[in-house]
Amino acid sequence: MPRSAAARTARLASLPLSIAGRTALGLGKRLGGKSAEAVAADLQRRTADQLFRVLGELKGGAMKFGQALSVFEAALPEHLAAPYRATLTKLQDSAPPxxxxxxxxxxxxxLGTNWRRRxxxxxxxxxxxxxxxxxxxxxxxxxxEVAVKVQYPGAADALRADLNQLARVSRLFASLLPGLEVKPLIEELKARIGEELDYRLExxxxxxxxxxxxxxxxxxxxxVRLYTRHVLVTDWLEGRPLSEIIAHGTQEERDRAGLLFVRFxxxxPARAGLLHADPHPGNFRMTPDGRLGVLDFGLVARLPGGLPPQIGRLLRIGLDGDFDTVVEGLRAEGFIKPGVEIDPQELHDYLRPFTExxxxxxxxxxxxxxxxxxxxITDIRDxxxxxxxxxxxPPSYLLIHRxxxxxxxxLxxxxxxxxFRAELERWLPGFADELDSDLPEDEPA
Structure with missing residues (x-):
């Protein structure tokens, strides 16, 4: 890889020191008369700028983590998101060659010494x-025309080293996304290193x-045309990156891209028994003929029976307002552990992003x-x-939730x-079944 593991580790390890220096500088500014709010905003902005700039210059686990984090960019306060949105979205499809x-x-x-023949x-x-x-x-x-994906030599060591270092500095992200649990995300990435490194599985x-x-x-x-453990050859897919549509697309283009994104x-799971589990914009294109092109299948959930029907049933029951039943259903699925009590109305409020x-x-x-x-849902006062x-x-729902x-x-x-609702009725097992069960017995479903 272009950078040694030691160089990458040094770049990541420098982040806490740099941020500590800015914190001290911020204290000096407060003593000099600037308001605490202004100093905090400036510190947050500078921290974000350096953090994502470092991630953008790296490969391995640092970039993988940055890509996973990029889907939450819309949750950032606008005064933070605007200055480095371009830097963050750049993580989705670029890195040093x-x-x-x-x-x-x-x-x-x-592939052998005659690889150029193929x-x-x-x-x-x-x-x-x-x-x-x-x-x-x-x-x-x-x-x-084909796309030839070549794995970086030493990618496994780079992934592990970067993710271990990121785990040690994960507290830094609390200043950017308060309440976001970064360590579980890093642990998930570490657990799936083997899958993503083997292009045969992809x-x-x-x-x-x-x-x-x-x-x-x-x-x-x-x-797919050809593959080994470290090389994957597929047909070339021409198209406009989803990140470009996010930045410059018309509302019609955004609506079309979002609808196809949800549909895919x-x-x-229904058509292939597989769930594409890496939904950041860099993995999607809008093709010249108006289709949604999908790339990078290194992280998938294998669901031969499709999505669990319990998800659709409980979502439908929740839409009907019966959150007592939803509480019991989530308890049966392992979302609520034995002995833990949750108020149904409070659960209703928490699940609003998924039900609205x-x-x-x-x-x-x-x-x-x-x-x-x-x-x-991340403000502890709420x-x-x-x-x-x-x-x-539950582990079986980890990738589905992601x-x-x-x-x-x-979106x-x-x-x-x-x-969105029509797509749920069409593809989510259990959701339409519950919808049909609401009809009178003498009325056809």
């Missing part, structure tokens, strides 16, 4: 870079999605709405935050006005 000679060595080791016109300049590998353009023997998942959505008029998944996330979008035929996701919901502390997240909450974050960045 790996030298060409190093790329060639990996390809020769993985990857014709291979372009040494990377077209994109991610946390553990970078993508190059080439042509398949039949002339089709190829298997991508092939499953590609087969399920083959010929689909709305979703495009590139076909919910349709995946399903109440009306259409729902307008906005940064202001996302920010309000996030602040409400009852919703105290309710959150009494809830438990996709649901991250997906809401992306809020897009500002999508989407018929």
């Amino acid at each position: 790996m030298p060409a000679e190093q790329v060639h060595r990996v390809l020769e080791r993985e 990857l014709r016109g291979f372009c040494d300049e990377p077209a994109a870079a991610a946390s553990i590998g970078q993508v190059h353009r080439a042509r398949w023997p039949d002339g089709r 190829a298997e998942a991508q092939a499953g999605f590609a087969a399920a959505f083959d010929g689909d008029p709305e979703i495009a998944v590139p076909r 996330l919910f349709a995946g 979008p399903a109440q009306a035929e259409t729902f307008h996701f906005t940064r202001d709405w996302m920010r309000t919901q996030f602040q409400r 009852q919703s935050a105290r309710t959150a502390l009494r809830l438990n997240l 996709v649901w909450s991250g997906g809401i974050g992306v 809020s960045q897009l500002g999508t006005n989407a018929p």
Whole structure:
């Protein structure tokens, strides 16, 4: 990798010292007459700027963490989000490149000395870079343009070193996103290192999605052509990055992108038995023919039976206002541990970010709405935050929760006005069943 593990660790380790220095400087400014609020805002802004600049210059776990965090950008206060939004979204599809000679060595080791016969016109300049590998353009023997993803040498060590260091400085993020539990997110990333490093698993998942959505008029998944543990070759997917639509798209483009984004996330488990579990904008494109193109299948949840029907049933029951039943249902699923008591009305208030979008035929996701919901459920002075502390997240729901909450974050960045409820009725098991069960017996469902 372009930077040694020691250099990356030094960059991350420097963050607490830099922030401590700014804190001391801030104290001096307060003594000099500036208000505490002005000093705090300035400190927060400078901390955010350095933090995301460092993450943006790194690969490995630092960039992987930054990408995971980027879906919550819409929850940040606007006075913080605006100055470094471009820096944060840059994490979604860019990083310093790996030298060409190093790329060639990996390809020769993985594909043999004649690798250029299969990857014709291979372009040494990377077209994109991610946390553990970078993508190059080439042509398949039949002339089709392909994307060649090459894993960085030493990616495993870099991931572990960066994530361990991030865990040690995780308290720094509290000043940016108060109430966000960063350590569980880092632990989840660490637990899944093995899956993401093996491109054979990614190829298997991508092939499953590609087969399920083959010929689909709305979703495009590139076909897998060749793979080894450290190299993955797929059809090239042309398109406009979702991050660009977030920044510059028209409302019509935002609505279309958001609708297809929701449709893909919910349709995946039903059609492919797989859930794409890395929903940050860098993994999605709008193709020239108006489809949603999907990339990077390194993190998926394998759900051969589709999404658990309990989610849809409890959501529907909650929309009907019966939160006593919802409490008992969540207890049965392990979200509420034995002996823990939760008031049904307080649970109703806490679950508002998940239930509100399903109440009306259409729902307008906005940064202001996302920010309000996030602040409400993370402010310990609010009852919703105290309710959150009494809830438990079962391991089997970990990735589902990540996709649901991250997906809401992306929709809020897009500002999508989407018929969210119709997608739930179409794709979420249990939700439409409960809807049908409300009808009189003599009325057809």
